[in-house]
Amino acid sequence: MTSHEAPARAVMRRADGRPIQVLVVDDEPVLAELVSMALRYEGWDIATAGDGAGAIELARGNPPDVVVLDVMLPDMSGLDVLRRLREMQPGLPLLLLTAKDSVEDRIAGLTAGGDDYVTKPFSVEEVVLRLRALLRRTGVANDASDAQIVVGDLVLDEDSHEVTRAGDPISLTATEFELLRFMMRNAKRVLSKAQILDRVWSYDFGGRSNIVELYVSYLRKKIDSGREPMIHTLRGAGYVLRPPR
Structure with a gap:
């Protein structure tokens, strides 16, 4: 790629220069793919899981830099998955997705260790922006420009x-x-x-x-x-x- 064909902006990467590794966990295939496509567009590497057990297995084999996690999963609570992931990676940043919108649900998710919270239906742009801010805030990536x-x-x-x-x-x-x-x-x-x-x-x-x-x-x-x-x-x-x- 010649210099005049370069992208309009730099891709956000890890501090060591490698692509951000994202694990998307959602049992709705269409929604999971929609989010994944938006994140691939950011230049990040994406892995997806449709249930809690699959998410834990993927995270164990290839530790992610950040997780997008649906609270409602078919095999176990997303909050239980969150706790298991945090046991494996104590500082792992997590963005929670949920169809619930009560104050109690938000408090439960954030108390369990979620770093941020998005309620369905949501804009994929909102998810991207929140993840970028989360990655900067947690020090996984830090590029103000x-x-x-x-x-x-x-x-x-x-x-x-x-x-x-x-x-x-x-x-x-x-x-x-x-x-x-x-x-x-x-x-x-x-x-x-x-x-x-x-x-x-x-x-x-x-x-x-x-x-x-x-x-x-x-x-x-x-x-x-x-x-x-x-x-x-x-x-x-x-x-x-x-x-x-």
């Missing part, structure tokens, strides 16, 4: 959610921010409407490609208005974000 994506004079900060172009601040809605982040991470790559729908809206807007056109038009007005365009349409193919020439 990783929070920024830079393409030409366009800068997006993933932690502060601030966006600037040529130093000028740009105010975006949450969805506009996610769309821009996806396009910036894939700078110079043509992204189809289907890819954008799948990544930004998941399965909630399946088949409604007009929503992509609408939000791309919103971004253009904020990113490109009065400036050299960065967002381009390739008729019949999709959209591409390129730095100004």
Whole structure:
């Protein structure tokens, strides 16, 4: 890969330079794959298990750096799995997933040793952001510069959610921010409407490609208005974000 084809930002890695090892434990295959795909996109190595016994076996054979753990599993409580994993790796960071939303459930999960908590249904982007913050906080990975994506004079900060172009601040809605982040991470790559729908809206807007056109038009007005365009349409193919020439 030549230097001008490099990704828009560095991949978050372990302090020793190796890829982050993530163990995803969930008995819903579609959900587990959705989370895994998002984490592979981060450049991390992913292992998955559909039950507690499988998770413990995988962790014993290949100790993970962080775990995404569903509290409700078919063979045992996710909290029991958490305790077993912590016995093997006392400092192991864990992000809990649950369909329960009561204060008691949150307290039980965090008291059992979970480092963070996400309630279903959730955005995969939220899971990614929480894991990145968790990895920094626990010292598994510590790269402050990783929070920024830079393409030409366009800068997006993933932690502060601030966006600037040529130093000028740009105010975006949450969805506009996610769309821009996806396009910036894939700078110079043509992204189809289907890819954008799948990544930004998941399965909630399946088949409604007009929503992509609408939000791309919103971004253009904020990113490109009065400036050299960065967002381009390739008729019949999709959209591409390129730095100004």
